[in-house]
Amino acid sequence: MPFAPVLHSEWLKIRTLRSLLAGLAAVVVVTAAFSAIAGLDASSDEDFDPLFSAFFGVSFGQIAAITFGAQAVSSEFQGGALRVSLAAVPHRGRWFAAKATAIGVPALAVGLVTGFVSLAVGKAVLGDRGSGLSWGEGLRGVVGCGIYLALMALFAAGLTALLRSGVATLSILIPFLLIVSFVVGGMSGTVADFLPDKAGQVVLHETAEGFLGPWTGLAVTGVWAGAALVAGAWSVRRRDA
């Protein structure tokens, strides 16, 4: 079976579910909104980072991104949908690769748009305080934002395939992102640097602290996402549908 029709089918699945499209739209809106709110906070202390201020909303926008990734996979685990999918495409590895591609590519595109919008909104709100940002830093932030959001969506997708439940995935990831990361967020130079969100968000900061640089940080997030996808693919291939 060739890959292209399977990918086409998986892409149609995403396009024909309004909740998934709404999830993608939410990534842009939520990120930009929280970035604007962060920029309005005028109390700039000495570690004020104008780049991260413009991308501050990513912490919340990523919730929408992982929800998108989890939902796109979890819809297969409702009411025997997976059986219909795998009866149409019995090559499970290829099927899951198509599914991941159909999640990752739109997530990347939306992530890049999110980056542009968030940076534009953030800079507008920051005004003079954001004037120190260079063009290169802005571009790095936008590209990094796109890749980061796509990787988080894929991380959630892989985990959902492994756990066979979107609810289980989100009830692990959302508290993790909102609570654990905030608690350990202040600690740099520890193992916490290698958490999937903390590592990937280095690219959104003007100056990198801790072990990882912008791109090595994204690579660490990539390893997390890749591991989740491999585990998900293993589960899909191994287990009875």
Add this chain to the structure above:
Amino acid sequence: MTSIDVQDLTKEYGSTRAVDRLTFHVAPGRVTGFLGPNGAGKSTTMRLVLGLDRPTSGTATIGGRPYATLDEPLRHVGALLDAQAAHGARTARDHLRVLAASNRLPERRADEVLEEAGLASVARRRVRTYSLGMRQRLGVAAALLGDPPVVLLDEPSNGLDPEGIIWIRELMRRLAREGRTVLVSSHLMNETASFADHLVVLGRGRLLADMPMREFIDARVQPRVRVRTTEGAALRELLARHGYDAVEGADERWIVHHARVDDIGRLISGTGVPILELAAEEGTLEQAYLDLTATEAEFAAKTPKTSNQPQEA
């Protein structure tokens, strides 16, 4: 040839054997009814045939090939497993477009099978607004999408209204007439009797019977004759003389066991016993099935034997 071949198929879930060394063959050109109580292993067998579950041992092939090796399988095999499989937020048409795209089927096939399933007018409605019967029709439409020579339907009449039941019956017969291989599971006897030519009967994962339906019934249920007469005593005496046992029912009706209507009619004709009604009572699938399961329960460990005892259903 596009037959389904199940060979020594076994599936264990933990310590329970859902399918136990099952061997049977489903031939094209006829409707094969797949019978058995809930939990007998019908659905598991279908999932094994479709490569969705992995067998513990044994093989299941379609046209000699395992399902998973089929290229664009919807063109070879269509299956309805679960009416709830379509996502509620998608429209029926989109559900079918998604499936069609994966097997490079033209999009017009989606419209054609929706038309065939009587869903054309609601094709653009979300599946969550559908009744169970409509979902079942959508599942059948999905099974027909690739115009496949092999069709597997798991309890297709579930939730269908009377018109739907007639529709699915006629559809299955037509598919068989067109030379396709049709395997239909059910636990409803009268329903199965109305469309099946051949039967595969399961009980606790094992094969209990694999034979033409008529043969299955005739082997297990002796025919009876119903006679209505005003002179019951004379009738009974006459029949007793010829070795028939007549039992009186309500309204002057007598039931003659182990008898064919041709014999009884000839016998009575010259005797002057007034006959108001004379009718054959053919054995039903339900009677035959109950007889089979009764012997199964009795000799659970042994091979079931054919019983000649009639069953009062």
